[in-house]
Amino acid sequence: MNSHTKMRLGIISALHEEQQGLVEAMQGPQRRSHGMRDYTLGTLWNIDAVCVLSRLGKVAAAMTASILVEKYGVTHIVFTGVAGSGDKHVKVGDIVVAEALLQHDMDARPLFPRFEVPLTGLQRFATDLELSSQLAGAAEDFLRDELVKVLPGKDMQEFALQQAQVHRGLIASGDQFIGSAAHINQLKADIPDLLAVEMEGAAVAQVCFELGVPFTVMRTISDNANEDAAVDFMQFVQSVASPYAFHVIRKLCQRLAG
């Protein structure tokens, strides 16, 4: 992928902190409002881009992704944000790049199998391999070369970020903040290859599948989806999630433009 493909990259996050700094980094930013959201069009590290905050949940994310494609002409979408861990090897401060996404609260039984999106025949929606590989590479470069330079030592220590890793695999989305060990353990039993839980990615995945738009999702793990999740989440989002998102998206754009 390079600048000759005339890529226009849509960048979605649910919350301000998950995208902080990107709009400010844009060259020639132009803000447009539509459907109660602000879309900022401009250039990010030589990539034509549109940044938007979806707010939380699948409907909000689906609406945002649809408008990005249909009204603002994006050709590719990246979602960046935080998630709860869905696997014991996936730690707070790690990054998960999705290979596929599933709606864990989709259940139209007995009409359709659990998790299947009715009348698509699909439980899982795959991300674009090229875009995901570039994103995972950008995330690995960031953790290896820059994390210690951009985060204060106290945050590195508090969240044990020295060990941070990139994982690739399945992310599940639902209109629920998962905050109990019983709930996340049940989901893990039902979906053994689960890596992370969040509230938007699979909705973006379905929209992009239906519209034929390549997309990927990056999530920084903010909590373990257990009883401590809400406290951990707020602290983490404020101090760690913003620099992660900013620098990984910067590196992604530099790779895509290169």
Ligand code: ADE
């Ligand atoms: N996003 C971040 N942490 C989450 C959790 N525990 N459940 C759902 N979405 C999340």
